[in-house]
Amino acid sequence: MTTMNAEDDDLAAGDDLGDPNERRSQWQDVLTAFRAPTIPIVEPWSISIATLIGSAYKVPSIASKALAQLDRVGALRLTSEAITFDTDDVEWNKLSTVRCRPAGEVLADSAVRREIDSVRKVLPPIPGRKWVVNRLADGVSQVATIALERVGGLNSRRAIATELEYRGGLGRRRSTESGVVVSALLAVVPDLNDVVLRMAQQHGARIEGYS
Structure with missing residues (x-):
């Protein structure tokens, strides 16, 4: 069993996230650097909270393994064959419906807190x-806040993809929902939400809640 050591305790005890305004600017720069893939999708495209943290901060070697544990959490992946919300892979040709909700609803403070607790x-x-x-905790809050600012706040009616319904084994209907991080990324990365919806439509999926 792996346990915490003194070095890790010292690392946490002296932990300082820095100036809040500088952090906000830093996260804005990190998010601005990402571009949505073009259609047709030729190369696999992915973004995750682990990738963002690694870009926003200098990761000490002792934290590398812990950060790697988040590789498939708060993650969105797109390929020509499938879309992935966190750990759930859905083949485009098995996708039947994409449901959308207003960004302001899915990025509320209560949802952000639940996301942080679940990922922790x-x-x-x-x-x-x-x-x-x-x-x-800082990253999820920053991404959600920046996304809300981009779409116009909690009252924004801008719709983003939040649920994928698809055909599972034996033809059974299944679904997976996006978490706060994936929802925020769909709202903040230019054209990313449109790429998801267009890919879904090209494979015959129905789009609900989007106009």
Whole structure:
């Protein structure tokens, strides 16, 4: 069993996220650097909270393993064959419906807190965990706040893809929903939401809640 060591305790004890305004500017720069893929999608495209944290902060070596645990959490992946919300892979040709909701609804403070708590539970007690948890909480909050600013606040009616309904094994209907991070990324990365909806439509999926 892996346990925390003194080095990790020292790392967390001296942890300082820095000036709030500088952090906001830093996160805005990180998000601005991402571009949505073009259609047809030739190369796999992905973005995750782990990637964003790695871009926004200098990751100490002791925290690298803990950060890697988040690779498939708060993640969106697109290929020519499938779309992935966090850990759920859905083949485009099995996708039947994409449901959309207003960005202001899915990025509320209560949803952000739930997302942070749920992702925190994914991380095992390994060295670097506290460092990653601190950046995780800051990162999810920053991404959601910046996304809300971009779409016009909590009252925004801009619709983004939040649920994928698809045909599972034996033809059973299944669905997966986006978390706060994926929803925020769909709202903040230019054209990303449109790419998802267009790919879905090209494969015969129905779009609900979008106009």
